[in-house]
Amino acid sequence: MPHKLATDDLTLVKRVRSGDQRAFKLLVERYQRKVYAVALGMLKDKEEAMDVSQEAFVKVYKYLDHFKGDASFYTWLYRITSNICIDVLRKRRGGGGDPVEFDETQAVDLSEARIGALGSRLGTNPQKSALRKELAEKIQEALATVPEKHRAILLLREIEGMSYEDLARTLDIPKGTVMSRLFHARAKVQKILSDYLELDEAKSGVGGE
C-alpha cells in the first residue's frame, strides 16, 4: 500500500522556528496520545494526565529554541513530560521527602511469583478485545507501586518502544542504569499482575459455571 511519508520531526521543528504554527500542531497531533499515555501511567489520574500533557507541549513550544537538534525531538519531549510528572508527584507528596526507591543492590526475588503464570494466561501479545477493563485498571495500579524514575523508564519503553540508548539520553542516565531499572520495574509489576491473575483464576474456579 503506498504510504505518504510524513514530514520528519526535525523538519517540522525548523518550520515552527520560522513561525509556522501549523507545523507545531502537526507535532502535537503526532505525539499527543503517547505523551498522554506516559502521563497517565505516571500519575494514574486522567485529568492530571491531560493537564500535564498539555503543559508538556506548551513547554516544548516555549523552549523550542533550546532544543539543540542533536537528539531526537521525541526524546526531548518525553524528558520534559516525565520531568513534569515527577514534579507533580513530588507536589502530591507534599513537597518534601524523597520518593521510595528500589534497593537495586539486592537480588530480585522472583520465586514468589508463579513462573509462567502471565505468559500462559496472556500469551506474548494480548489482544485489546480480550483484555478486560478491570485488568487495564489493575495495570495502572501495579504501575503506581513502582518508584517514579523506574516507572518512567518502563512506560517510555513500552509506550514509545524507545531503545536503551534513547532512554539513557532522555533521562540522562547511563545505559546500565536503564537496564537495571527496567528489570526491577518489570519484576515489581509482574509480581502484582500475576498475583492478581492467580487470584482471579482461583475466584473464577470457585464460582465457575
Added chain:
Amino acid sequence: MAGNPACERFIPLLSPYIDGELPPAERVTVERHLTACRDCTGRAADLRAESGLLRVGLDMAVDDVDFKDFAQKVMARVTPEKPPLLERLRLALSEMFLYQRTAMLSSLATAAVLVLVGLPLLLSQRAPVGYAGERMTVKAIQPYAGAHVAPVVMETDNGGSIIWMVDEQEAPDANGGGARPPRDEADSEELGMEPDTQAPGATPAKPAGPGAPRPTGGAL
C-alpha cells in the same frame, strides 16, 4: 524449582534479552541457557506477556480519551491571545484619542463635512425614472414660440437630446395621436372666429409657462 544457581546470573539478562538489547555474544549465551532451563523460558515468556499487557492496557486507557480538541487547546495556549475585533477597535480608537487628539478631531470634522456635502450631491444626481439611460438627466426644456407645433428639446448630460413635438393649442395630452382634425378648423369651432380674419402670426403663442404642455414619460 527457582533454586538453580545458574539462573541468578541469567534472570537480570532476560529483560534486555526480550527487548533485543543484548550484545550478540550475550544473547547467544542466554539462548543456550533458555534451551536448557524451563524456568527461565517461563520467566522470559512472563516478561513478554507483561510487556504486551502494559502496552495494550495503556492503549486501551488512552482509547477512552477524546483528543479532538487537544491540539486546538495547546495551540490556543501557545498563540498570543487576540481580543475580539470590537475590543481591539475600541482600544485603538481610545489610544488615538489619547495621543493624537487634534489629528483625530480634525479628521472627524472632515468626515462630517464630506458626509453633509457629498450625500445631497449624490442623491440629486439620480436619473429620472422612465428614461432608459441611467446617466441621462434633463437639463433644460426650450419651447419654440410662434409655431403651431412646437418642439420641446431636452438636452441630456451625455450630449443627447430629446425632442418632443407639442401642439401649442392642445390640452396637456398633446401627444394624443395623429388622427386629429386639422388644427385651424378646430380653432374656429372652439373660438367661433373666422379663420380668414385673423392673421396666422397673431395666433397667440403661449409662452412656455404654467400652461405649457408637460412632457411626461410616455412613448416616444
